[in-house]
Amino acid sequence: xxxxxxxxxxxxxxxxxxxxxxxxxxxxxxxxxxxxxxxxxxxxxxxxxxxxxxxxxxxxxxxxxxxxxxxxxxxxxxxxxxxxxxxxxxxxxx
Numbered sequence: 001x002x003x004x005x006x007x008x009x010x011x012x013x014x015x016x017x018x019x020x021x022x023x024x025x026x027x028x029x030x031x032x033x034x035x036x037x038x039x040x041x042x043x044x045x046x047x048x049x050x051x052x053x054x055x056x057x058x059x060x061x062x063x064x065x066x067x068x069x070x071x072x073x074x075x076x077x078x079x080x081x082x083x084x085x086x087x088x089x090x091x092x093x094x
Contacts, residue, residue: 010083014076021069028066031058 001009034055 007080007083010076010080014073014080017069017072017076021066021073024062024066024069028059028062031055031062 032055034051
């Protein structure tokens with residue numbers, strides 16, 4: 001791997017994680033679009049209560065994956081910035 005390929009590969013990896021994170025946010029938004037903050041007191045609304053519980057279950061199951069992707073985005077952004085700072089200092093002082 002040459003030195004010119006390192007930034008390109010970092011940007012490709014960063015872009016892939018960004019696309020995955022955006023897709024997860026879009027999916028979570030589509031799930032929560034139908035969520036309602038209601039309390040179902042009557043037995044006649046059990047089917048709606050079950051649908052709301054299913055939405056909450058899916059969102060809660062997706063949340064750790066979203067956190068991991070956001071953490072990866074932050075780490076990769078810091079690495080990209082650190083690489084460019086290191087590269088600039090090498091060119092200026094090295």
